[in-house]
Amino acid sequence: MEAWLIELAKGVGKFFLNPLVYWFFIITLLASISRIKKERKNFGTKIFDAFEEMRHTWKLSLPFGFILSIIVIGLGITFDIRMIAGIALFSILFSISKKFSWLSVAYTFGFTYIALLFSTELNPYLPSSWTGEIERYQWVLFTTLMGVFIIFEAIMMLRVQQDETFPELKKGTRGKWIGQHRMKKITLVPFVGLLPAGLITPFADWWPLISIGDAQFGLIIVPIIVGFEHVVRGSLATKATHGLGQSLLILGFLVIGFSIAGYYITIFTLVSVIIAIIGRELLALRFRLRDQNKQAFFTPIANGLSVLGVIPGTPAENIGLVIGEKIIKVNGQTVTSEQEFYEALQLNSAYCKLDIRDIRGEIRFAQRALYQGEHHELGVIFPRETTWRLDEAK
Numbered sequence: 001m002e003a004w005l006i007e008l009a010k011g012v013g014k015f016f017l018n019p020l021v022y023w024f025f026i027i028t029l030l031a032s033i034s035r036i037k038k039e040r041k042n043f044g045t046k047i048f049d050a051f052e053e054m055r056h057t058w059k060l061s062l063p064f065g066f067i068l069s070i071i072v073i074g075l076g077i078t079f080d081i082r083m084i085a086g087i088a089l090f091s092i093l094f095s096i097s098k099k100f101s102w103l104s105v106a107y108t109f110g111f112t113y114i115a116l117l118f119s120t121e122l123n124p125y126l127p128s129s130w131t132g133e134i135e136r137y138q139w140v141l142f143t144t145l146m147g148v149f150i151i152f153e154a155i156m157m158l159r160v161q162q163d164e165t166f167p168e169l170k171k172g173t174r175g176k177w178i179g180q181h182r183m184k185k186i187t188l189v190p191f192v193g194l195l196p197a198g199l200i201t202p203f204a205d206w207w208p209l210i211s212i213g214d215a216q217f218g219l220i221i222v223p224i225i226v227g228f229e230h231v232v233r234g235s236l237a238t239k240a241t242h243g244l245g246q247s248l249l250i251l252g253f254l255v256i257g258f259s260i261a262g263y264y265i266t267i268f269t270l271v272s273v274i275i276a277i278i279g280r281e282l283l284a285l286r287f288r289l290r291d292q293n294k295q296a297f298f299t300p301i302a303n304g305l306s307v308l309g310v311i312p313g314t315p316a317e318n319i320g321l322v323i324g325e326k327i328i329k330v331n332g333q334t335v336t337s338e339q340e341f342y343e344a345l346q347l348n349s350a351y352c353k354l355d356i357r358d359i360r361g362e363i364r365f366a367q368r369a370l371y372q373g374e375h376h377e378l379g380v381i382f383p384r385e386t387t388w389r390l391d392e393a394k
Contacts, residue, residue: 003199007219011192015221020088023095024188024225028054031098031184035166042169043381047311052164053100057187060159061226064152069192076217078194080134082119083142084222086112091225100186103227104153106251106280109146113139113273140263143272147256150276152189153226154248157241160185162323165237167309167381172296179298179308179383180233181323183241189224230287234294236324236359244287251279297324298383304328304357305335305382314379315352319366321380322359329355338382345370345378352378 015021032050039047071077090111094102102108116134165181172178194200200217232240255276262269298308304326310316321327327335330344331353345352353367 003201007200011219011221015190015223018088018223020091020223020225021188023092024223027095027098028186031100034098038168045311047309047381048166053184053186055164057156057185060156061187061189065189065191068148072191072193076194077141078138078196078217079141079222080138081195082116082134083112086115087224095225095227100184100227100229101284103186103225104280105146105149105224105226106276108225109142109149110273110277113142136266137263139269140259143259143262143269144256146276147252147259147272149224149226150252150255151249153228154245154252156185156187156226157228157248158245160238160241162236162238163310169383170233172299176300177383178233178296179306180231181237182229182231183237184229186225186227189226190221191224193220193222194218195220230284232291233296233298234291235297240291244283247283251276251283254279300383301326302336305338305341307380308383309381311379311381315368315370316379319354319368319378321356321366324359326357327354327380328357328363
């Protein structure tokens with residue numbers, strides 16, 4: 001027990017020495033700042049707070065990391081330190097642009113695998129502890145873990161709610177402003193792994209799962225960054241990405257299947273990596289092409305205003321406005337522009353009543369008292385520039 005506690009303390013220390021932990025918070029903050037600047041430019045106000053990209057992800061990543069830790073320690077699965085370093089390196093490289101498109105584990109794990117295949121060429125320049133051949137079973141475990149994290153990425157994507165996507169404005173082909181949503185999430189999954197160096201000795205005949213001579217083992221908390229980013233303009237974001245999430249689930253199980261086959265035929269571990277990288281890229285390409293072939297969902301309409309976004313903590317959220325709904329009337333007045341919407345609100349400074357067509361096409365009514373200091377437009381984001389904002393910009 002003393003050896004386990006000592007190694008756990010060392011593992012915690014190694015976790016906080018890993019630059020990937022600090023990079024995760026830095027890149028998330030930088031991405032948030034960039035997004036907030038774009039929100040202020042497009043809509044004249046900040047919509048979401050900083051670190052919104054990682055909101056609600058801990059409810060999934062921490063339990064997942066805990067369960068994965070129990071499995072890894074219970075089976076005595078060990079990892080090569082070069083694999084952990086490679087994942088950290090590629091996670092940093094692929095997120096420098098502040099975009100999360102390349103933070104899928106299919107890319108960070110896949111390119112780590114490919115780089116390690118050619119690492120023997122760098123042996124003269126590496127520390128002695130980083131040289132030597134990686135065992136076949138470690139390749140199998142590494143690629144299997146990649147498949148497991150792809151499944152985690154798919155589940156994380158399927159759990160994203162409509163109010164967690166980020167509205168944006170973009171000029172359409174006809175010069176009019178149209179709305180789109182950016183689904184952008186990032187999380188950090190910490191899990192406990194084993195290294196073949198430490199004070200822990202095997203406590204059962206079957207532990208570790210695959211023995212490495214008479215080695216002793218140590219604990220290390222491994223941080224893994226998982227992220228994705230997709231733009232949707234042809235439909236509601238969560239509806240569009242539901243199919244992508246399901247396809248990712250299938251890809252994850254496919255990668256795991258080929259990875260396990262690699263224990264018997266070594267080449268299949270490489271095949272699993274190729275399937276992961278190419279498969280993830282093809283899924284993203286298919287998703288993008290399908291969305292581009294659709295007519296823009298958030299466009300100016302003749303009989304109302306489409307709700308592109310709702311600012312958290314505003315009257316619009318309290319009323320229950322949902323992204324994709326259309327506001328037909330405000331205080332009995334038909335509205336077709338933000339200017340008309342604002343003027344209709346001023347008809348009654350203490351109260352507002354909205355006629356809304358929901359996403360099923362049915363009419364519903366919402367009403368609420370207004371209070372001093374609340375958002376002058378209820379906190380609704382529309383997919384068009386207003387006349388007063390353009391004049392202000394000039």
